[in-house]
Amino acid sequence: MSSLPNTVGIVPMDPAERFAVLVEALATRPGVGPPSSSGRRGFGSTALTVDGSIFAMVVGGGLVLKLPRHRVEGLVTAGTGLPFTAANGSPMREWVALDHGTPESDLALAEEAMEFVRSRKRS
Numbered sequence: 001m002s003s004l005p006n007t008v009g010i011v012p013m014d015p016a017e018r019f020a021v022l023v024e025a026l027a028t029r030p031g032v033g034p035p036s037s038s039g040r041r042g043f044g045s046t047a048l049t050v051d052g053s054i055f056a057m058v059v060g061g062g063l064v065l066k067l068p069r070h071r072v073e074g075l076v077t078a079g080t081g082l083p084f085t086a087a088n089g090s091p092m093r094e095w096v097a098l099d100h101g102t103p104e105s106d107l108a109l110a111e112e113a114m115e116f117v118r119s120r121k122r123s
Contacts, residue, residue, distance in 0.1 A: 013103070019058045021103050022110045023048060026056075031118065048110070055117040056110050059084070062097035063106060065113040072096040075109075 013021075026048060027034040033049040047057035055066050064084050067075070072094060075081035081096035098106065 015058050015061055015063045015099075018063050018101065018103065018106050019048075019056070022056055022063075022106060025107055026110060026114065029114070032114065048114075050114045050118045053117050053120070055113040059097070062099050063101065064095055064097050065109055066094055066117055067096055067109070067113050068116055069093045071112070071116075080105075 023034050026032050029050075031051045033052070035046045035048065047054040049055065057064050062082065062084075072081065072083075075096050075098075076083055080101075081098050084092050084095035084097045086092055098109070101109075
């Protein structure tokens with residue numbers, strides 16, 4: 001008999017709920033703007049931004065983060081994320097869609113995304 005953890009009653013969090021947790025955790029950080037704070041309309045209006053640039057959003061039922069290309073490739077290879085494509089089907093190599101995760105893993109990756117985007121603005 002295998003000793004699998006008891007998963008009865010554990011319900012995966014919806015991506016919108018996972019994003020709401022990130023907004024709550026990150027919105028008070030310096031330079032971070034919660035959804036709708038950027039004055040954007042349409043694409044990006046429901047995204048988390050840092051210094052005016054998007055680093056996290058919910059698109060098509062997935063939590064989407066902007067990370068370095070090599071990091072996205074690693075997450076996809078590990079099965080942690082999926083490649084993210086633009087509406088026209090073009091791959092966006094610095095974006096990854098996380099179809100599952102925990103609040104802790106989401107927050108760690110979102111903090112990494114925030115710092116990545118912030119560092120690009122300074123260069």
